[in-house]
Structure formats: structure tokens, C-alpha cells
Amino acid sequence: MSETPIGAEIIAADNPLLSPWTGPFAAPPFDRLRPEHFPPAFEAALAEKRAEIAAIAANPEPASFANTIEALERGGVSLDRVAAVFFNLAGADTNDALQAIERDIAPVLARLSSEIYLDEALFRRVDALNQAGESLGLTAEQARVLKLYHIAFLRNGAGLAPDAKKRLAEIDERLAMLGTEFGQNVLADEKAYLLALETPDDRAGLPDTLLAAAAETAAERGLPGQHGITLARSSIEPFLQFSSRRDLREKAFRAWAARGESGGATDNRAIAAETVRLRSERARLLGFKSYAHFRLDNTMAKTPRAALDLLHSVWGPARAQALREGEALQAIIAEEGGNFPVAPWDWRYYAEKRRKALFDLDEGEIKPYLRLDKMIEAAFYVAQRLFSLSFTERTDIKLYHPDARCWTATDGDGAPIALFIGDYFARPSKRSGAWMSALRDQHKLDGAALPIVVNVMNFAKAGEGEAALLSFDDARTLFHEFGHGLHGMLSDVTYPMISGTSVPRDFVEFPSQLYEHWLEQPEILRRFAVHHRTGEPMPEALLQRLLRARQFNQGFATVEYAASALVDLALHLEATPDNLDVVAFEKSQLDKLDMPSAIQMRHRTPHFQHIFAGSGYSAGYYSYLWSEILDADGFEAFEEIDDIFNPELARRLRDYVYAAGGRREPEAAYAGFRGRAAKPEALLRKRGLGEAKG
Numbered sequence: 001m002s003e004t005p006i007g008a009e010i011i012a013a014d015n016p017l018l019s020p021w022t023g024p025f026a027a028p029p030f031d032r033l034r035p036e037h038f039p040p041a042f043e044a045a046l047a048e049k050r051a052e053i054a055a056i057a058a059n060p061e062p063a064s065f066a067n068t069i070e071a072l073e074r075g076g077v078s079l080d081r082v083a084a085v086f087f088n089l090a091g092a093d094t095n096d097a098l099q100a101i102e103r104d105i106a107p108v109l110a111r112l113s114s115e116i117y118l119d120e121a122l123f124r125r126v127d128a129l130n131q132a133g134e135s136l137g138l139t140a141e142q143a144r145v146l147k148l149y150h151i152a153f154l155r156n157g158a159g160l161a162p163d164a165k166k167r168l169a170e171i172d173e174r175l176a177m178l179g180t181e182f183g184q185n186v187l188a189d190e191k192a193y194l195l196a197l198e199t200p201d202d203r204a205g206l207p208d209t210l211l212a213a214a215a216e217t218a219a220e221r222g223l224p225g226q227h228g229i230t231l232a233r234s235s236i237e238p239f240l241q242f243s244s245r246r247d248l249r250e251k252a253f254r255a256w257a258a259r260g261e262s263g264g265a266t267d268n269r270a271i272a273a274e275t276v277r278l279r280s281e282r283a284r285l286l287g288f289k290s291y292a293h294f295r296l297d298n299t300m301a302k303t304p305r306a307a308l309d310l311l312h313s314v315w316g317p318a319r320a321q322a323l324r325e326g327e328a329l330q331a332i333i334a335e336e337g338g339n340f341p342v343a344p345w346d347w348r349y350y351a352e353k354r355r356k357a358l359f360d361l362d363e364g365e366i367k368p369y370l371r372l373d374k375m376i377e378a379a380f381y382v383a384q385r386l387f388s389l390s391f392t393e394r395t396d397i398k399l400y401h402p403d404a405r406c407w408t409a410t411d412g413d414g415a416p417i418a419l420f421i422g423d424y425f426a427r428p429s430k431r432s433g434a435w436m437s438a439l440r441d442q443h444k445l446d447g448a449a450l451p452i453v454v455n456v457m458n459f460a461k462a463g464e465g466e467a468a469l470l471s472f473d474d475a476r477t478l479f480h481e482f483g484h485g486l487h488g489m490l491s492d493v494t495y496p497m498i499s500g501t502s503v504p505r506d507f508v509e510f511p512s513q514l515y516e517h518w519l520e521q522p523e524i525l526r527r528f529a530v531h532h533r534t535g536e537p538m539p540e541a542l543l544q545r546l547l548r549a550r551q552f553n554q555g556f557a558t559v560e561y562a563a564s565a566l567v568d569l570a571l572h573l574e575a576t577p578d579n580l581d582v583v584a585f586e587k588s589q590l591d592k593l594d595m596p597s598a599i600q601m602r603h604r605t606p607h608f609q610h611i612f613a614g615s616g617y618s619a620g621y622y623s624y625l626w627s628e629i630l631d632a633d634g635f636e637a638f639e640e641i642d643d644i645f646n647p648e649l650a651r652r653l654r655d656y657v658y659a660a661g662g663r664r665e666p667e668a669a670y671a672g673f674r675g676r677a678a679k680p681e682a683l684l685r686k687r688g689l690g691e692a693k694g
């Protein structure tokens, strides 16, 4: 047998993407996948889906729920499979070949989506069913799915005049290309950067755990025996926190802040400007005032006004608190004989000193107790106590990278319900940030399809033979993504359309943020925060200091987040954003807000992947705060009865939230769990930004 040259035609039988997946858990055969398998697999899967859609649209029978909606739900199995595997790899472990395919396939997929939504015969069927309404005798879930289909068609241009349809399709195709380029550019800028700490002086102030991670990073980047800092949050944030070299902090911070704004081939400013302009045009074609109005129309917030009101209600108290925090940092600088105003690259460093002074707590002291393996175990344990799930690691499934691991999730009755893949470490082939995705969504359309859920993080890897250690923020991220993961794994619905995390953006952060609360419970920390060498539990006094410091620096955290959310909304509220200079626009918005000069937005526009690398959180970055009303108020339900694992509450949480997917409107889902609507005051209490706090 000769080797298959790249680009040669691969027939279906030889393509592991197109043959049935018969291995354990019917998981994708990652070990046999090569980049060159994807183009022919996409081509075959696209043709299959086109044929299915054409058959549904041309069906001579009158439209019925079964021959139209269920047929649509059943369609595209191959494409869903190929695309899920592909985009997981493109985010978590990409390379030049996958990036080239990604650039090619993004507009092709957009075109197919347009073809479907703009197909008149197909829309007539969906519309007829929608009008027939109650006379169809649908179950509640079916009625919900039908309604969501109808809305999706309208939001994608069904019912528009032919010219407008044509323009909409062009815009969608172009947006898909821009989103892909945006993400690839940020990755390129991150990959290109390494701050080498060559002398002991360059490493001044850095704790052992950070040095070990920096040594591992340098080795991975081809500089064995050296120390390196990258622009991954898990690398640069601790560096900014501990490095006493102000010049190096500034250098690294500036590189971090300038991602996507290099002026070269990876500059994202023009891409962001064109994206904003096209989104606005698209929204106006659909009859909305702005893209933000369009995006929020089918969310909990419903209008930009409601999202803005929430952000502004927090902005004032948060800014005031941040200014007080800044003054305290300035005082430390003065005490040390410094004569400079606190700058963005100083904040984390002096905040760390202040935290030490106020709470006798430093990150270097906490980290040895937050071992990655134990935090994974803690997340599993909480799922066991709340939902009777258990997790068993398995090694019989070959994954896409040696660092990725997987577990079978088993329900209380012993039945497997999901496969969970955890991919925890940063590497140059991985997009920054942390996310959950699914390689297969749960549904019960034709027997049970069990979900395959992935959590991807960017934690710093430890040196050879050492245990990976987390910061408390890292551990929180792990719980957060695991909360999304549970939303996918516990999903118990019939139709793929409403499976798992298929809920409005400003509700989807509720199950994830709620889950973070359990990490902060003394009961959990006492059990799982054990020293990585000695196995001793975290000393009680340290644990109490850690929890007391929970609201420390919340002014800063809220300001850096809310500034990003407000700029996101402002960009997408522009009625006619032609020739926008996105950086000048960002500055003018921050000036209007009177942004504290020592704080930088959490994500500046040229690398704001949440809103530009795809449309995911566009005009939706506010969602975290919106959902936080729900998680703050929701966790209080457990606190009020002084039982963080209360079985009755946990059962309602599972039924109405984690298992329910998009079966109900979010308000109804929340009320089903809580017994009432959420009370917004809980949010300020949680952040410590409430009543008369000094």
C-alpha cells in the first residue's frame, strides 16, 4: 500500500469521517483523522444535507410536523458530525492545514444555511404549520420546537423580498469569512509572542509554581532550560501579579493589549469595522433599528435598553469602588518610594500586595493546594451530590491530543449518560480562553443519542513529573465550564433543536456560573484543596482568609468586564457604522464612561473574540452579568435552607434547568426551579458592591 498524498481524493470507505463510528461510545476516531479527510467529508456531507432539504421542500404531501420539522431535525447527521469534530479541532489543536480548511469551509457553511432559510417552499411549510398552531395537537415540546424554527427562518431572512434575500446571503457569507480570519489573527499574534526571562533579575518576584510553568512553556516553545511568558491568560496574569520588574510588566502587558492591532497581516481593526457595518446592514434588512436590537430580540433581556440599564446600574458603584481600590494601590506605591501613577500593568502587582496586607493571603500560598486533578475530582463530586452522577476515566478512546482525557458519566441508576472530554492545558495550537462544546448533542429522536461534551481550558502545564496547579480563578473557570458541560450532559429532550445549551445567550451562563458557587464552599475546599506534595488539607485559617478575600478587587473586576460589555453594545447599537475606526470608537466610549485610567477593558476590540470570532456573544457580552442575577439569586435558595446539596432543590434544578435545554422560556425555567422570579439585588450582594460598603 502506498501512502496517500495530501490532496489526493479519498474515497468514502477510507475516510474515517464518513464511515460509521463503531468504537467505544461511538466516539470520533480521532487517532485516524488527518486534515485531508475533512474537505471530501464536508463535500459529501453537504451534498447529503442538500438532498435531504430538497426532498423535504418538494414533498407533495401537505406539511405536517413529522414530514417537515422532524424531517429537518433528522437531517444533516453527517454534516453535524463532521463539523463538530472539525471545529473542535480548529479551536483546540489547530495547524496550518486545518486553518486553511477553516477559511474555505466557513463561507460554504454560511451559504448552505442561507439556502435552507431562504428556500421559499420550505418556509411555506414551516409557516403553514406555525399558522395551524394548536390544531396540530402537538406536545408542549413539539410546539416549542416549531415556534423556534419559525423564528429562526424569520431571523434569517425568510419572507424578505428577493433582492434583500440575495444581499442577506452575501452578507452572511462574508461575515463567516471575517469571523474566521479574526480568530486566526488573534491566535497568530499570541503564537508569535514569548517573553523570555533570561536572567535571574528578569525573574524577580516570581513564585516557584510560576517559574516551573514558565520553564515548561519555554521548553515547549523550543527554548529548553529557559523561562518564558506567553499571552495566555494563565501565563501572563500571574506574571503581572508577581513580577517586580515594572519594565517587563509593561512590555508584556502592552503586547497582550495590542493583540489584533499589530499593523501587519494579522491586524483585526478593518475586519472588526467591516463586521460591525455588515451586521448593522443585515439587521436593518430584517427591520430592526440596529444589530443590538436584532440580537437581543430573542433573549431574556429582549432590548438593548434592558441590558444597558443593568450594566449602568452596576457601573456606578463598581467604578467608585475601583477608584477607591486604585487609591489604596497608589498608597502602597508611595510607601515603597515609587513616584508614578498606577498603570494597567501595575494593578495586578500592587493588588496582590494589598491582598496580602489585608487578608494575609498570597496567590503563591494558595496554588500548592489547588491541584488540577483534585479540582476535577471536586467538580465531579459536586455533580455526584447534586445529581447522583459518577465519572469514570477511560483510556480506551484515543483522543486528538495526548493531554486530553475522557470520562464516562453515569447516572444514579447506573446507566451511562454522556462522554466527557477534558482538555486542560494551554498550547500554541489552541485558541485562548475556556469553552465547552459538544461533539454530539443529546436527543431522543430515534432512540437515545448520548452526548459527547468537551471542556477546553488554557491552564499552565507543570514541569515534567510535577502536578499541575491552579489559581483560584483557574479553579473557578474549571467549575464554570463544567457547569456548561453538565448542561450538555444532563440534557433530556427529544429534539436536537433545543438540546443542552441551546438556550438564549443571557440564560446559558446561569448553569455555568451557578456551579462556581460550590467551589467556594468550605465543605468542598476542606475536602479537595489538599497540598500537592503532602496531601495535607489547606489549613483552616488559610481557607477562611481565602473565602474572606472573595470580594477583594471586585471594583476592578467589574469595571474591566462591564467596560467590554458596554463597548460591545455601543458598537452594535450604531445605526449606520460606515468607515468606523473601531479603536477611536472604543476610546470615545470609554471616555464617556469616565473609565479609570489604571484599568484596561478585559477584551479590547481588536482581539475581542467573544464578539468577532463568530457571532457568539456579539451584542451579548452583557450576558454574564444578566445570568449573574440568576446565579446569585439561585444559589441563595440553597443558602436560605442552609443545605448546599438539598435534594429537593437539586431535583428542581436538574428538571427545570440542567436537563431542560430550551424546552421552556428562560423565565419559566428559572421560576420552575426557584418558585419565583429572580431578584436583582442578589447580584450586588454577591459582588460586594451593594449598600454602604466602605
Ligand SMILES: [Zn+2]
Pocket: 480, 484, 509, 512
Ligand atoms: Zn460560560
